Amino acid sequence: MSRSGTALVAGASRGLGLLIARDLARRGLDVAICARDAVELEQAEARLAGEGATVRSYVCDVTDRTAVTDLVARVEGETGPLDVAIHVAGIIQVGPVDAMTADRFDEAIDIMLRGPINLALAVLPGMRERGFGRIGTVTSIGGVVSVPHLLPYSSAKFGAVGFSQGLSAELAGTGVTSTTIVPGLMRTGSHLHAQFAGDAGSEFAWFGPGASLPLVAMDAEKAARRMVKGVLAGDPMVTLTPMAHIGRRVAGLAPATTTRLMGLVNRALPTGSHGDVREGMHARTELRPGPDGSSTP
Template identity: 50%
Template sequence: MSPLTAPPSMSGLSAVVTGGSRGLGLLMARQLAAQNCTVTIVARDGEELKRAEELLHQRPGAHIRTAVCDVRDREAVREMFDATAQYCGGIDVVIANAGIIQVAPVKSIGADEFDAAMDTIFHGALHTSLEALPHLRRSRAGGRLALIGSVGGLLGVPHLLPYSCAKSAVGALAEGLYAEAAPDGVTVTAVHPGLMRTGSHLHAEFGGPQRQEFAWFSALAGTPLVSMDAGRAAKAIVRGVQRRRTRIVLTPAARAAGFAHGVAPALTTRLTALSARALPAADGDGGALREGASVEPPSHPVARKLRAWGSALNDRAARAYNQRAA
């Protein structure tokens, strides 16, 4: 039986998740472990990986490994995959998830922020893909590769432009690799999630009027009708990879935005420009970006209450998904 038509079981397979120490990556690793995979979680922060390993081992029988690796360094990625393949007897499933989020008006940032986003998000996905593919081609189960893009890669999102540009490149990479890897028995899945309650606002970087940027981003990402429960998202992604789907777009809002941009890109761009007027105005010439965990809450009482209300679920997710130290 061809690997591409085999039943979609992943029991006993070796899986690698980059950006696997917290948030969505941690939850996808948990789902893979529940499928009885041996899961290697990869991240730059060794202490964060230790905490993630402890969380994942709370599930009886979970087979978890950790690897400290910076996906911006292709040689380090190659060494990580070689060591993982040697230890696990091969690699069958790879999910490229590592990334950063920068939230700021374009007036408050420069080319360096775009370079940083491309280095981590796009080059991280590229290095992961190029170094994983030789191992995935050797998988007797038929290799599976998934690249985590975003609805921000389907259309340009104001105040998230470096992120949108890098995620757009990831989406193009996934589609091209799907076409070229298929003859080798490897499937590639492009994943485009919308907003999810992962607690990522604490590690996102904010520029310009940082308090206001943090307030709208954390509140919107935590609003139930707009954002998606991260556990459900992780389950849907792993199920899609298991079934070798070509493309996954999560949340109704993300599907609607992607469809609208595909059908009427000019109109969608004009509507996006209108929505941008509701976002905070640029504050001076900008400065160093600050991580969300260090940004003070808005000073205005009403804004403070709205932020607290909107991001309550996101703050809870941050505690549950290893977004903050114990």
């Protein structure tokens, strides 16, 4: 399906956000992308433009409410009214709670909860005045089932799920919709940019494979297409991957059992709580080849 209009994707310099921006462009929308890293953003714009997309890029930190409001005003001044706004920006911090400082919780919440709130509040006045708009918030199965060693991430994502669902209810009948996107694991390469605390190598050893194996994680391009389709259709919720569907249902039907199960999972995870925070691409260098050629911490 193709259509005209303008879309803004927050957190689109790489990974899932870039794929969502590409899919929107392929459907005929003009696309504005934003992120914090100017270099990565410039590369993303060049890549999309090289594929024939009409695209503009803007450096913006979604945690800065004033900056987001100014961004929306600038985009609409340069490209026209925003029909679609999708928040993808995120950060993954992996490690036991003993290795997680309050600052790490603040960072996760600022990006993945306040970010969607800032974006939605910035685009809502214009969308409501025009009687049409599509808002999408990429959350996670981690916002439905709180997984051990991802506590800052889950805390932020739980809040994002609540905000997006509540916003959908409040917008009923206005022509503006809010879509809560709940994906499971996807092969976006996010594990290489995740932050690993405590025993970084051991944390990467359990998290990395789950985020990259074809039998466990969903193809990111396929996921992006389904996300965009759901947002444009105004669906209240888009749940991706069988594991995400199962996780939502089990957590809803048996929350206490789910919590106990996560407790058992936690016992199998690394226990180290000291050491520097390492980005995934560096944490994996702390793995050493096992006797069978596999990598072990």
